[in-house]
Amino acid sequence: MSAATSSLRHLPSVDTVLRQPDVAALAGALARDVVVELVRVEIDRARREMLADNPANGSRVGDVVAAVLRAAAALRRPALRRVINATGVVLHTNLGRAPLSRAALAAAQEAASGYTNLEFDLDGGGRGSRHTLLEELVCRVTGAEAALAVNNNAAAVLLVLAELATGREVVVSRGQAVEIGGGFRIPDVLRQSGARLVEVGTTNRTRLADYEAAIGPETGALLHVHASNFRVVGFTEAVAPGALAALGRRRGVPVIDDQGSGCLLDVTRFGVPAALREPVVQESVATGVDLVCFSGDKLLGGPQAGIIAGNSALVTRLKRHPLARALRLDKGTIAALAATLLHYRLGEAEREVPVWQMIGMQPEQLQRRARSWSGRLRRAGIDAAVHADQSAIGGGSLPGVTLPTTVVAVAPPAGVSVDGLARALRTGETPVVARIAEDRMLIDPRTVRPDEERLLLGAIERAWRLQRNGDEATALDVVPT
Numbered sequence: 001m002s003a004a005t006s007s008l009r010h011l012p013s014v015d016t017v018l019r020q021p022d023v024a025a026l027a028g029a030l031a032r033d034v035v036v037e038l039v040r041v042e043i044d045r046a047r048r049e050m051l052a053d054n055p056a057n058g059s060r061v062g063d064v065v066a067a068v069l070r071a072a073a074a075l076r077r078p079a080l081r082r083v084i085n086a087t088g089v090v091l092h093t094n095l096g097r098a099p100l101s102r103a104a105l106a107a108a109q110e111a112a113s114g115y116t117n118l119e120f121d122l123d124g125g126g127r128g129s130r131h132t133l134l135e136e137l138v139c140r141v142t143g144a145e146a147a148l149a150v151n152n153n154a155a156a157v158l159l160v161l162a163e164l165a166t167g168r169e170v171v172v173s174r175g176q177a178v179e180i181g182g183g184f185r186i187p188d189v190l191r192q193s194g195a196r197l198v199e200v201g202t203t204n205r206t207r208l209a210d211y212e213a214a215i216g217p218e219t220g221a222l223l224h225v226h227a228s229n230f231r232v233v234g235f236t237e238a239v240a241p242g243a244l245a246a247l248g249r250r251r252g253v254p255v256i257d258d259q260g261s262g263c264l265l266d267v268t269r270f271g272v273p274a275a276l277r278e279p280v281v282q283e284s285v286a287t288g289v290d291l292v293c294f295s296g297d298k299l300l301g302g303p304q305a306g307i308i309a310g311n312s313a314l315v316t317r318l319k320r321h322p323l324a325r326a327l328r329l330d331k332g333t334i335a336a337l338a339a340t341l342l343h344y345r346l347g348e349a350e351r352e353v354p355v356w357q358m359i360g361m362q363p364e365q366l367q368r369r370a371r372s373w374s375g376r377l378r379r380a381g382i383d384a385a386v387h388a389d390q391s392a393i394g395g396g397s398l399p400g401v402t403l404p405t406t407v408v409a410v411a412p413p414a415g416v417s418v419d420g421l422a423r424a425l426r427t428g429e430t431p432v433v434a435r436i437a438e439d440r441m442l443i444d445p446r447t448v449r450p451d452e453e454r455l456l457l458g459a460i461e462r463a464w465r466l467q468r469n470g471d472e473a474t475a476l477d478v479v480p481t
């Protein structure tokens with residue numbers, strides 16, 4: 001009998017653990033079945049660890065009780081957790097893109113917590129349509145005739161292509177048959193919609209004549225795609241949506257502009273060089289393209305959604321398409337999106353929409369915050385310093401654009417890797433995600449809300465101490481999975 005097998009006899013029984021006062025006290029908050037299951041799982045885990053001769057985890061009753069308490073606390077932890085974004089990447093796709101404005105959040109909560117006029121006409125007392133709730137606002141802020149909002153921009157493009165081009169051809173510049181990210185590839189979406197892709201031009205140069213030559217009896221639409229996450233530089237040529245719109249009108253073919261970012265403000269107002277300027281939705285609509293598609297949670301700064309704006313006869317057809325039902329928005333999203341659009345309608349987006357607040361944050365303000373954080377961390381004995389850096393916009397918007405910022409560079413404790421420190425920060429009570437450059441963790445104030453500062457600094461201090469005190473302390477901090 002191995003040492004590990006013989007020590008299995010020391011494993012506590014389920015009843016023994018259940019009788020421990022701390023575990024018994026859980027019964028007030030959790031059903032007994034749930035507690036019994038947690039205890040079983042933790043005893044099993046202890047058994048497996050002993051068989052694997054893992055000396056770090058004892059079989060003592062106290063160890064199992066501690067593990068059960070941690071698992072019980074983790075049970076109430078939501079699957080989707082609030083994370084402090086210290087990366088400075090404003091539209092961080094992995095961290096949920098745009099945070100909502102206060103008004104958008106309040107509207108979503110109000111709509112989701114009770115009943116609403118989602119599909120009820122309050123004037124007439126009869127059935128209404130959820131599609132009309134956002135339409136007027138979208139039209140107002142974009143200048144379009146008609147509009148429809150769906151689940152996300154991928155869904156918007158899919159719906160448009162399914163309506164206009166199933167079994168037909170869609171003409172796309174070779175330089176725009178791209179992958180937007182996360183596997184959203186224009187050629188694949190086209191295939192899913194039942195359309196056939198006709199690529200024209202070359203990777204770097206496409207001319208109007210290329211589109212014109214590709215138009216035939218099978219052509220369902222001309223598609224322009226905004227290069228969201230890359231930039232073609234050098235010997236390049238592309239056809240602007242306006243020229244495509246004119247060609248489409250001349251040849252009787254609908255033109256679609258997948259504008260992507262949903263930018264409604266001129267970014268040169270925020271110090272972005274004119275050469276890197278993002279086209280705004282209003283301009284795309286004004287060029288006369290038939291339909292413009294864009295996201296709700298990129299530069300628009302609202303909830304996840306896809307908006308289609310343009311020609312009213314086409315929008316009416318889209319509303320009747322069976323996919324419109326499958327891709328429709330829920331009441332909470334409609335409420336949040338309407339509140340976000342209202343900020344633009346009222347000319348207060350720069351002030352009220354968090355994405356624009358962050359993009360518009362002044363360099364002096366960023367420097368002041370970074371200095372104050374760094375001072376506080378140093379007083380806590382942490383090796384921190386400030387230096388000038390650049391924040392990215394992210395989320396497939398404004399490729400190549402960076403904004404000047406000041407970051408706090410935190411060095412890990414002696415003998416600890418920066419990855420270890422970053423991991424401790426991610427797995428703490430309030431997860432913090434930061435950038436790593438060389439052997440420092442960089443904290444960018446741009447994406448940290450003022451009301452998150454205290455939590456952020458507390459989390460850094462805690463993670464730093466845990467790392468300095470070694471793995472033992474870290475092991476206790478990490479909830480077993």
Ligand SMILES: *Cc1c(COP(=O)(O)O)cnc(C)c1O
Pocket residue numbers: 152153154155157180184225226227228258259260261294295296305306395396
């Ligand atoms: C981001 C983007 C998409 C996908 O939008 P989602 O809202 O993420 O579905 C499609 N096209 C372009 C040009 C984009 O930038």
